[in-house]
Amino acid sequence: MRSFIFVAAAAAGLANAHESATWTSDVTVTATSTRTHTFCPVTQATTCDAADATDVSGNHGHHDGNGASNAQDAWWSIWQSQKTNYGVWDDWNTASETASATASATTTDTGSGNGGHGSGPSSSYSYSTSGSGSGPSSSYSYSYTPSSSTSASATSTTSAAGCPTYTPAQNATYDYCNSASDRSKWCDEKSIKSDYYTNDYDTGVTREYTLEITNTTLVYDGTGPKLALAVNGQVPGPVIEANWGDTVKVTVINKLQDNSTSIHFHGIRQFGTNDQDGVPGVTECGIAGNGGSRTYTWKATSYGTSWYHSHTFAQYGDGIRGPIVIHGPATANYDYDMGTVMIDDTYTNTAAAQAAVIAHFGPGGSFNTLFNGKNKNPDPVGPGGAPFSWGLKPCRKHLFRIINSSTQNSWIVSFDSHKMTVVAADFVPIVPYTTTTLKIANGQRYDVIVEADQIPSSYYVRAVIQSGCPSGGANSGLGTANAVINYEGATPVTPINNTPITNVTANICQDEPLASLVPFLQKPGGSATAFQASASTIPAGSVTSVATNDDGTVFQWYINNAVINVNYSQPTLKTLAEGGSNDLISNSVILNQANTWVYFVIQNQFFASHPMHIHGHDVSVLGTGVGTFTADMISTLNFENPTRRDTVMLQGSAGPGNPAGYTVIGFETDNPGAWLMHCHIAWHVDGGLALQFVERPGDITTGKYVGDDFKGECSALQEYESSSPQGAKLSGQSGLKARGYSDELDFGLWNGGAKMNIEQYRKRYAHRHAH
Numbered sequence: 152m153r154s155f156i157f158v159a160a161a162a163a164g165l166a167n168a169h170e171s172a173t174w175t176s177d178v179t180v181t182a183t184s185t186r187t188h189t190f191c192p193v194t195q196a197t198t199c200d201a202a203d204a205t206d207v208s209g210n211h212g213h214h215d216g217n218g219a220s221n222a223q224d225a226w227w228s229i230w231q232s233q234k235t236n237y238g239v240w241d242d243w244n245t246a247s248e249t250a251s252a253t254a255s256a257t258t259t260d261t262g263s264g265n266g267g268h269g270s271g272p273s274s275s276y277s278y279s280t281s282g283s284g285s286g287p288s289s290s291y292s293y294s295y296t297p298s299s300s301t302s303a304s305a306t307s308t309t310s311a312a313g314c315p316t317y318t319p320a321q322n323a324t325y326d327y328c329n330s331a332s333d334r335s336k337w338c339d340e341k342s343i344k345s346d347y348y349t350n351d352y353d354t355g356v357t358r359e360y361t362l363e364i365t366n367t368t369l370v371y372d373g374t375g376p377k378l379a380l381a382v383n384g385q386v387p388g389p390v391i392e393a394n395w396g397d398t399v400k401v402t403v404i405n406k407l408q409d410n411s412t413s414i415h416f417h418g419i420r421q422f423g424t425n426d427q428d429g430v431p432g433v434t435e436c437g438i439a440g441n442g443g444s445r446t447y448t449w450k451a452t453s454y455g456t457s458w459y460h461s462h463t464f465a466q467y468g469d470g471i472r473g474p475i476v477i478h479g480p481a482t483a484n485y486d487y488d489m490g491t492v493m494i495d496d497t498y499t500n501t502a503a504a505q506a507a508v509i510a511h512f513g514p515g516g517s518f519n520t521l522f523n524g525k526n527k528n529p530d531p532v533g534p535g536g537a538p539f540s541w542g543l544k545p546c547r548k549h550l551f552r553i554i555n556s557s558t559q560n561s562w563i564v565s566f567d568s569h570k571m572t573v574v575a576a577d578f579v580p581i582v583p584y585t586t587t588t589l590k591i592a593n594g595q596r597y598d599v600i601v602e603a604d605q606i607p608s609s610y611y612v613r614a615v616i617q618s619g620c621p622s623g624g625a626n627s628g629l630g631t632a633n634a635v636i637n638y639e640g641a642t643p644v645t646p647i648n649n650t651p652i653t654n655v656t657a658n659i660c661q662d663e664p665l666a667s668l669v670p671f672l673q674k675p676g677g678s679a680t681a682f683q684a685s686a687s688t689i690p691a692g693s694v695t696s697v698a699t700n701d702d703g704t705v706f707q708w709y710i711n712n713a714v715i716n717v718n719y720s721q722p723t724l725k726t727l728a729e730g731g732s733n734d735l736i737s738n739s740v741i742l743n744q745a746n747t748w749v750y751f752v753i754q755n756q757f758f759a760s761h762p763m764h765i766h767g768h769d770v771s772v773l774g775t776g777v778g779t780f781t782a783d784m785i786s787t788l789n790f791e792n793p794t795r796r797d798t799v800m801l802q803g804s805a806g807p808g809n810p811a812g813y814t815v816i817g818f819e820t821d822n823p824g825a826w827l828m829h830c831h832i833a834w835h836v837d838g839g840l841a842l843q844f845v846e847r848p849g850d851i852t853t854g855k856y857v858g859d860d861f862k863g864e865c866s867a868l869q870e871y872e873s874s875s876p877q878g879a880k881l882s883g884q885s886g887l888k889a890r891g892y893s894d895e896l897d898f899g900l901w902n903g904g905a906k907m908n909i910e911q912y913r914k915r916y917a918h919r920h921a922h
Contacts, residue, residue: 314546334481343480354396373528373535379470388473395454395479411437415462425824432717439871453578454479456552468502468558486547496557510705520632540635543603558833561620567610571599577796592762594798594831607641620660660760668794676771676793677748686750692757714839723825728857755811760803767826780813823847
């Protein structure tokens with residue numbers, strides 16, 4: 152039997168619900184209440200919630216736990232007998248209730264008392280109670296605020312974290328096929344153990360989206376308004392959401408005034424659909440401005456988190472970007488999917504103008520960092536702005552889908568006072584591991600679970616620029632960019648500004664350790680024998696300054712001893728399908744054999760690091776390190792179950808004069824097409840740091856890959872460019888994420904002043920970039 156003693160205090164000054172009520176300042180109510188209840192410890196809270204669903208339907212702040220008193224239940228019974236009096240509390244000094252029953256437990260584990268909150272049928276009173284139980288950790292405090300409404304709210308605190316009862320809501324549009332108690336399951340008898348590389352899972356469902364690209368102005372952080380390129384009127388654009396095995400159709404309408412565009416679905420392998428990859432000059436010509444359109448169709452063969460973005464000029468830095476969520480199973484359980492966390496950088500210039508400045512003068516710092524398009528003004532005396540925030544439910548596990556969609560920065564992400572359980576890297580589910588910091592490079596994604604197990608309050612989510620990454624030093628004044636998590640039931644406050652977490656390895660730009668990124672679905676990375684027979688070295692990262700036709704110079708970045716220079720009117724896929732000469736294909740590596748493992752040692756030749764993104768494949772990352780990779784280092788590579796992902800950091804060095812790094816990758820030639828591999832720092836790929844893997848060219852035919860829609864898009868673009876030369880490439884540009892505006896547009900219209908060309912801009916503004 153459990154006995155509870157609690158004290159009721161009637162607060163003076165409350166609005167009387169019954170004017171004749173006689174208030175007693177200190178009234179003691181003794182109530183003994185026991186009952187039969189099946190409960191489970193905090194560690195099994197999700198299961199317990201399901202069992203208690205009918206018991207808590209009254210939503211009156213129910214709580215239970217090993218040793219936790221049902222103080223409020225006793226109060227509830229007393230109040231129910233008095234509720235018709237509405238505020239006549241003077242007879243409470245004689246009220247009591249006694250019941251008898253036995254308590255039972257489903258486990259021998261123990262848990263602390265769980266607090267709760269909810270709503271009751273009336274709140275026209277003020278009441279506080281405290282209760283003690285015979286078990287451990289069972290003191291509670293409740294407060295009620297008078298109201299004339301028909302609902303009441305209750306908050307609770309305990310000596311351990313309060314654990315209200317919640318029922319995780321399912322997404323009405325997307326059938327999750329699993330629950331919080333077991334996220335490993337999925338539809339159609341699929342599960343986390345199913346091999347998604349077979350590419351044969353088809354739900355028969357098609358999800359359709361329309362993306363309209365427009366010129367606009369937006370305010371991100373209280374500064375501005377700023378010129379932007381919006382997707383459906385917003386930045387980031389709307390989420391593209393589907394289930395594993397669905398078909399996705401995305402119609403893009405380009406209403407930009409002076410530019411063509413394209414949409415790349417980052418990380419989507421496009422198995423058998425190379426022409427849907429969205430890379431102008433490689434897999435398509437591009438979508439003409441002033442109303443041009445096309446529809447991309449692809450299969451969600453993998454599941455997890457990614458993003459879509461323009462692969463034309465520097466457009467994604469100006470706003471043409473948005474999240475992708477493919478629902479599927481997970482390697483650890485969670486209660487709530489909190490959606491995507493897109494972390495971006497923004498500049499005083501537009502990204503288009505910034506690309507041109509950096510091409511001529513070298514790297515510069517970003518002005519601010521955005522979480523899902525929002526943040527405070529970084530200038531302490533500047534106006535406006537607000538951090539992005541999420542509400543967490545106490546004691547529950549929350550899935551965050553983190554995306555680095557920046558143009559140049561790599562981050563270290565952390566949740567103040569909370570740990571992250573990492574369950575996926577890019578589109579690959581991994582064996583869960585726990586960390587307090589997460590390194591995430593441009594283009595990478597991580598799914599992490601954060602448990603709300605701290606004192607209910609508000610906490611910062613931080614993104615620190617990795618100091619050893621390109622432009623990291625230029626951003627040193629920016630410090631830490633913050634979003635906020637608020638515990639539900641706690642009053643939101645300004646979080647304590649604890650010392651930001653910094654890079655644990657000074658001056659080295661890094662990925663998460665490969666040893667931590669263990670794929671749950673085990674796949675070998677070929678073999679050491681195959682590696683020795685076929686591995687090639689790709690030198691990358693050297694940079695030169697070359698003259699341009701505007702009497703200036705630009706930096707060009709090399710990979711495989713060349714810079715890429717694509718031709719929009721003659722994309723690679725068209726050349727291949729028509730049997731054209733390989734001389735028309737810029738900076739390519741030809742892979743003729745089918746279903747064969749190929750290996751590449753990417754050897755950095757410069758101190759800057761490069762996040763390398765590979766289209767069309769999840770590559771096996773066999774090894775990475777600092778220095779020059781040599782043949783006697785093969786034994787250090789992991790062929791058994793290596794990390795798989797689509798974006799991997801090519802390490803630089805700790806500064807000029809120190810050895811740079813290498814990354815060893817491999818993949819199987821099972822996906823015919825022209826697949827780009829490039830640095831995902833926009834300014835580097837603008838300068839040429841990209842090559843094409845031309846995979847199984849003999850399997851690329853006109854009928855399969857270059858249909859009427861493809862040809863029609865190319866014709867429309869040629870007609871558009873003849874009347875809109877602003878969208879043409881400039882001298883020294885790769886055509887991939889390049890500037891894409893004429894010199895006058897770059898430095899006049901996009902900077903709000905009189906029109907000027909690059910030389911005029913250089914003379915007027917060069918000093919701003921010399922500090």
